[in-house]
Amino acid sequence: MQVQTGSVLAGSASDKWIGCLTYQSRAVTRPSESDLERLVAEARDRNRRLGVTGMLLYDNGRYLQTLEGPPDGLAEVWSSIRRDERHCDIEVLTEHMVSGRLFSDWDLLLYSREDDPRRTTRASDLAPHALAHYVPGIAQLALEGDDARISARLASIADQGWTADDIIAHLIEPVARALGDAWLADKCCEFDLTIGLSMLQLAGHAVRSHACTTSLRRSRYSILLATAPGEPHMLSTAMLADQFTDAGWRVEMAFPTSKEALANQIAAQGHDAVDIALSDALPRQRALAQLRETVEASRKAGAGNLVVVSVGGRLFAEATASAATVGADHARRCVSGTSVRLAQLIRQGRALK
Ligand SMILES: Cc1cc2nc3c(=O)[nH]c(=O)nc-3n(C[C@H](O)[C@H](O)[C@H](O)COP(=O)(O)O)c2cc1C
The missing domain is CATH 3.40.50.280 (Cobalamin-binding domain)
Incomplete structure (x- = not known):
C-alpha cells in the first residue's frame, strides 16, 4: 500500500485513493456510555452512507478518531465533526491519501474507557481472542518503527493458518487501539502514533496479499x-x-x-x-x-x-x-x-x- 501526503478533502485524481484523517479533541462534558453509543450509532449510519470507515477512541475526556473514505464523503463528515459542540480543542494529527483501508469492516469502531470501576468497556466484555497475546509485541514493534519485523511476524502468523480477516480483526485493529491507548496515556508522541498507524496500514495490505499466495501454496x-x-x-x-x-x-x-x-x-x-x-x-x-x-x-x-x-x-x-x-x-x-x-x-x- 502506498501513502501520499496532502489534503485528503480536496479530491483525488484516482478513484482507488482514499483519504485518511486522524485528529484528537477534548470532550466538553464527559459523555455517559449511552451518550457515546448514541453518537456512534448515528455516526455509523452516516459513515456507511458516505463510504467512510474508521475508529473512535474515547478515554477519560479525550477523543482520538481516525476516518478513512472517499474525499467527498470524508469532507462532509469532517465538516460536521468540526462544528460539533460536544468537543473542543480539535487538532488534526495526520492527513494523507492511501490506496487501501485499515478499518474496512468498521463504519465506526468504538473503544471507550473511563476510570470509573462501575463503567465497563466493550473491549473488556469480550473474551480474549487467541491472537490477543501477539498484540503488545506488535504494538511495541510499531512504536519502534520496525516494519520488517512486523511483516515477518504477521507472515508467520498467516502461515499458522490464520486468515487475513482474522489477522486484521483480531490483531491489526487491536494493535491500532493499543497504539491509541499508548498515546492517550502519554507513553508515546503523536509522531510515533502516526508512523505506527501507517505501518499497520502497510502490514494489513501485505497480509492480504500474503494470505492469497499462501492459500494457493497450501492447495x-x-x-x-x-x-x-x-x-x-x-x-x-x-x-x-x-x-x-x-x-x-x-x-x-x-x-x-x-x-x-x-x-x-x-x-x-x-x-x-x-x-x-x-x-x-x-x-x-x-x-x-x-x-x-x-x-x-x-x-x-x-x-x-x-x-x-x-x-x-x-x-x-x-x-x-x-x-x-x-x-x-x-x-x-x-x-x-x-x-x-x-x-x-x-x-x-x-x-x-
Ligand atoms: C468525537 C466525535 C466523533 C464523531 N464522529 C462522527 C463520524 O464518524 N461520523 C458522523 O457522521 N458523525 C460523527 N460525529 C457526529 C457529528 O459531529 C454530527 O453531530 C453528526 O454527524 C450530525 O451532523 P450535522 O449536524 O452536520 O447533520 C462525531 C461527533 C463527535 C463529538
Whole structure:
C-alpha cells in the first residue's frame, strides 16, 4: 500500500485513493456510555452512507478518531465533526491519501474507557481472542518503527493458518487501539502514533496479499503445461510456466510429438490440470481436429485426477475457436490470469465430484 501526503478533502485524481484523517479533541462534558453509543450509532449510519470507515477512541475526556473514505464523503463528515459542540480543542494529527483501508469492516469502531470501576468497556466484555497475546509485541514493534519485523511476524502468523480477516480483526485493529491507548496515556508522541498507524496500514495490505499466495501454496495444485503434439511454438507455455510457478503450483512441462506421448505423461504424473497450446503466432486452423482428439485422449489418460483441460493459442486468443470447439473446459484468450482462472475451475470441478 502506498501513502501520499496532502489534503485528503480536496479530491483525488484516482478513484482507488482514499483519504485518511486522524485528529484528537477534548470532550466538553464527559459523555455517559449511552451518550457515546448514541453518537456512534448515528455516526455509523452516516459513515456507511458516505463510504467512510474508521475508529473512535474515547478515554477519560479525550477523543482520538481516525476516518478513512472517499474525499467527498470524508469532507462532509469532517465538516460536521468540526462544528460539533460536544468537543473542543480539535487538532488534526495526520492527513494523507492511501490506496487501501485499515478499518474496512468498521463504519465506526468504538473503544471507550473511563476510570470509573462501575463503567465497563466493550473491549473488556469480550473474551480474549487467541491472537490477543501477539498484540503488545506488535504494538511495541510499531512504536519502534520496525516494519520488517512486523511483516515477518504477521507472515508467520498467516502461515499458522490464520486468515487475513482474522489477522486484521483480531490483531491489526487491536494493535491500532493499543497504539491509541499508548498515546492517550502519554507513553508515546503523536509522531510515533502516526508512523505506527501507517505501518499497520502497510502490514494489513501485505497480509492480504500474503494470505492469497499462501492459500494457493497450501492447495499445491499441479499442472502439466504442454505444447500441442508437434507444435514447435512454445511462447505461451513458457510464459505460463513462470506464472504458475510464481503462484505456487507444481509445474511440469511437455513438448510431445504425439497425443499418445502426452497421454502417457498425464497418466504417469497425475496432474489437476493440463494446458495444451497451439502457436501464439500462427492460426493453426488445420490443427483443430487433431487438438480435439488430443483433448479427448488427455481426459481419458487423466481419469480420476485430471479436473481441467485448458487450451490456448492464436485461434483462441482471436476467438476463432472456443473451448467447446475442441471439447476443452477452458480456452485462454490471454496468458494473464490463467492460474487464477484454472484454480477456480479446479475448485468447482472438485466440488461437483
Ligand atoms: C468525537 C466525535 C466523533 C464523531 N464522529 C462522527 C463520524 O464518524 N461520523 C458522523 O457522521 N458523525 C460523527 N460525529 C457526529 C457529528 O459531529 C454530527 O453531530 C453528526 O454527524 C450530525 O451532523 P450535522 O449536524 O452536520 O447533520 C462525531 C461527533 C463527535 C463529538
